[in-house]
Amino acid sequence: xxxxxxxxxxxxxxxxxxxxxxxxxxxxxxxxxxxxxxxxxxxxxxxxxxxxxxxxxxxxxxxxxxxxxxxxxxxxxxxxxxxxxxxxxxxxxxxxxxxxxxxxxxxxxxxxxxxxxxxxxxxxxxxxxxxxxxxxxxxxxxxxxxxxxxxxxxxxxxxxxxxxxxxxxxxxxxxxxxxxxxxxxxxxxxxxxxxxxxxxxxxxxxxxxxxxxxxxxxxxxxxxxxxxxxxxxxxxxxxxxxxxxxxxxx
Amino acid sequence: xxxxxxxxxxxxxxxxxxxxxxxxxxxxxxxxxxxxxxxxxxxxxxxxxxxxxxxxxxxxxxxxxxxxxxxxxxxxxxxxxxxxxxxxxxxxxxxxxxxxxxxxxxxxxxxxxxxxxxxxxxxxxxxxxxxxxxxxxxxxxxxxxxxxxxxxxxxxxxxxxxxxxxxxxxxxxxxxxxxxxxxxxxxxxxxxxxxxxxxxxxxxxxxxxxxxxxxxxxxxxxxxxxxxxxxxxxxxxxxxxxxxxxxxxx
DNA sequence: CATAGCCTACTGGTCAGACCAGTGCACTAG
DNA sequence: CTAGTGCACTGGTCTGACCAGTAGGCTATG
Numbered sequence: 001x002x003x004x005x006x007x008x009x010x011x012x013x014x015x016x017x018x019x020x021x022x023x024x025x026x027x028x029x030x031x032x033x034x035x036x037x038x039x040x041x042x043x044x045x046x047x048x049x050x051x052x053x054x055x056x057x058x059x060x061x062x063x064x065x066x067x068x069x070x071x072x073x074x075x076x077x078x079x080x081x082x083x084x085x086x087x088x089x090x091x092x093x094x095x096x097x098x099x100x101x102x103x104x105x106x107x108x109x110x111x112x113x114x115x116x117x118x119x120x121x122x123x124x125x126x127x128x129x130x131x132x133x134x135x136x137x138x139x140x141x142x143x144x145x146x147x148x149x150x151x152x153x154x155x156x157x158x159x160x161x162x163x164x165x166x167x168x169x170x171x172x173x174x175x176x177x178x179x180x181x182x183x184x185x186x187x188x189x190x191x192x193x194x195x196x197x198x199x200x201x202x203x204x205x206x207x208x209x210x211x212x213x214x215x216x217x218x219x220x221x222x223x224x225x226x227x228x229x230x231x232x233x234x235x236x237x238x239x240x241x242x243x244x245x246x247x248x249x250x
Numbered sequence: 251x252x253x254x255x256x257x258x259x260x261x262x263x264x265x266x267x268x269x270x271x272x273x274x275x276x277x278x279x280x281x282x283x284x285x286x287x288x289x290x291x292x293x294x295x296x297x298x299x300x301x302x303x304x305x306x307x308x309x310x311x312x313x314x315x316x317x318x319x320x321x322x323x324x325x326x327x328x329x330x331x332x333x334x335x336x337x338x339x340x341x342x343x344x345x346x347x348x349x350x351x352x353x354x355x356x357x358x359x360x361x362x363x364x365x366x367x368x369x370x371x372x373x374x375x376x377x378x379x380x381x382x383x384x385x386x387x388x389x390x391x392x393x394x395x396x397x398x399x400x401x402x403x404x405x406x407x408x409x410x411x412x413x414x415x416x417x418x419x420x421x422x423x424x425x426x427x428x429x430x431x432x433x434x435x436x437x438x439x440x441x442x443x444x445x446x447x448x449x450x451x452x453x454x455x456x457x458x459x460x461x462x463x464x465x466x467x468x469x470x471x472x473x474x475x476x477x478x479x480x481x482x483x484x485x486x487x488x489x490x491x492x493x494x495x496x497x498x499x500x
Numbered sequence: 501c502a503t504a505g506c507c508t509a510c511t512g513g514t515c516a517g518a519c520c521a522g523t524g525c526a527c528t529a530g
Numbered sequence: 531c532t533a534g535t536g537c538a539c540t541g542g543t544c545t546g547a548c549c550a551g552t553a554g555g556c557t558a559t560g
Binding site: 015027056065086172 | 265273276277278302305309312313314316321332336337339340341343344346347348350354355357358361365369373416417418419420422423427468469494497498
């Protein structure tokens, strides 16, 4: 004690050093989306490693959604614009491995969506209000067209709200968690006996939420959006887990 | 139009098939944390591919945080328990690439933490209340010890609340976003001129939040926790972005 | 002259076989 | 019984090769 505090050294593998360098270049903006990396054979001379090592690094970068390579492409790997794909992937594994219940996922959506509405009520522009109007209009038309169209319009509405919140993290997490939830229940909703009634009720709820957002009443919009989501999903949540959802309703 | 709807075919590479199979085995529970994969040389015969292909698949699985391999280990790669490491990684790149502002991150924490408090006020057990008490006690002691100890105790408090919310997603996202935020500002807090005063004020706020949780007053706990976080971080948020944070305070 | 089609020089994906440094375990010498 | 030594195995890296795909230049054809 009192001597120098040594830190454990981790053996750093060659391909990791490559990943770090390329990652840094991308995140710092030195490499922009659309730009190309050198070919694998060029990279092996630049890093003075073998091609296998270069390739392992590229696999990692690809798994993180930073680059993409196509066989035969005369240019090297392409630097990608950020997409939440990697986030989505790890959240999906999280959901499966940790056995996340539908209740937890819906609860999380209630939290995110109501916060987005709270913020949107204060920060929305008129254009964004128009987008929400348009989305609800499409929901109305979709009652005749079928569940897929309805769901798409519904998604568009929530996306508009999320954008209006001006918080990219809220936006992206909303997107990711929603797609996981829809993957779990969309089949069951599409086959629900009283689909049309469900849709009409949902539309009415969305209209109320939008009215609150338009009026600038954030807390009301937040409360209504929680209620809307609860009503929409509660039938698919096991009865034992419903109290946890209701805990979010005043 | 009207003809069969063809989907774009993507060339599926050999290592991707391997990743899928192993991933499926892990997520379905056929492979449990702690178990070992066969050695790379075994895998190449099982999948009848070359070792490079096996290794590329392992790199991807490792990047996703599902397995870990150690040189010299007489067993194969180890299947890992889920950790939010991959989630953390992709959120960090998100933060850097998308240029997430501190304001957005803090705002997100306010949303998550207040929701966790809202839920905790209704769902907490006595044990969890005791944990929160203990964490605050450690915060008090840490005023003398230094910022690192204080921050650790602070984290412990918020973790206890997150656990009490009984929502793993809330718990994990709290953890991930917090570590990103702390990475951005902990240095500046540690060097703040009136550190001790800051800590004491934060402790008082935490005590108020805990009192509300103990009393079962969810909305109050939620409101207080938002205020607490706002007060703690507002000094590090550029003035122009503060209104967005205040939008979350009633 | 314009263009359809081929040729070539690359690309990434995969394979085979080799070497090295590290690890754990069985065996052995004390 | 223990301390030490090999050994058999691991993952990490390298070399060199082949294949199928792509793009762009070249050529032969109209």
